[in-house]
Amino acid sequence: MTELHQAAAAGDSDLVEEIVKKNSCDPNQKDLDWNRKTPLHWAASKGQTEVVRILIENGARACLRTDNGWTPAHFAAESGKLAVLRLLHSLHAPVDKEDCSGDKPVRIAEIYGHEDCVRFLEKAEAESRSYRQKAKLNGLPLDDTDEEWEQEKKEVKKQVIKK
Template structure:
């Protein structure tokens, strides 16, 4: 593999993170279709977040589903143990929590401090998310 290919491949991964962080479903879809990415790449500059973490935080249920279709693993954790469900709970994104549950993603895992997504939703006052995560 040439160095040029490696740089191009990494640029696409960064582009995937950026598109997910912007909540741009069409751009995420376009990048995934290229096939030069790793949807599970952890961005070390952002605490090991994957594109799926970003999509969950932004409340992009359709993007979450798309990323999982293309092999994104919803069980991957950041450096402090947050799953995509933690990010959805922090920002009160109930639709994403429902999507993650539907996709059989872990929605009750604890981080390195022992906090579950339900606890994170409680801390941030997202009552609907708390109610959903209790059932």
């Protein structure tokens, strides 16, 4: 776990800002000891809204996934962090991706009984789909896919098919 991971998890926005401004840590580094969580995953799970904002403004990709396919939105939904979900959605981060089990953040929020998050995510999912369609039609770039994770998923499928 890097210093940036630790600062993000602790909600130390001043230290996070200092680290990313100095470019001393990659905001997208996946911690192999913690299921490939990025600093953004940690901040989202802990409800550190200001840290989430700082990280994204400094290049953190909200589409990156852990080894089980969770995005920062999954972690915020699990913890019932509605403010983080609202921020992620306002920044056009993916809030409707399925994990390895086929669960979207809205399902995670349901499992953990976070009804306010469920209501928000039901609406946000439709808005996200609409935004992506409009962006595609207008040729706008989207950062909603973790290419590395998608490739690994394909490799696993190939291995299963070979067996």
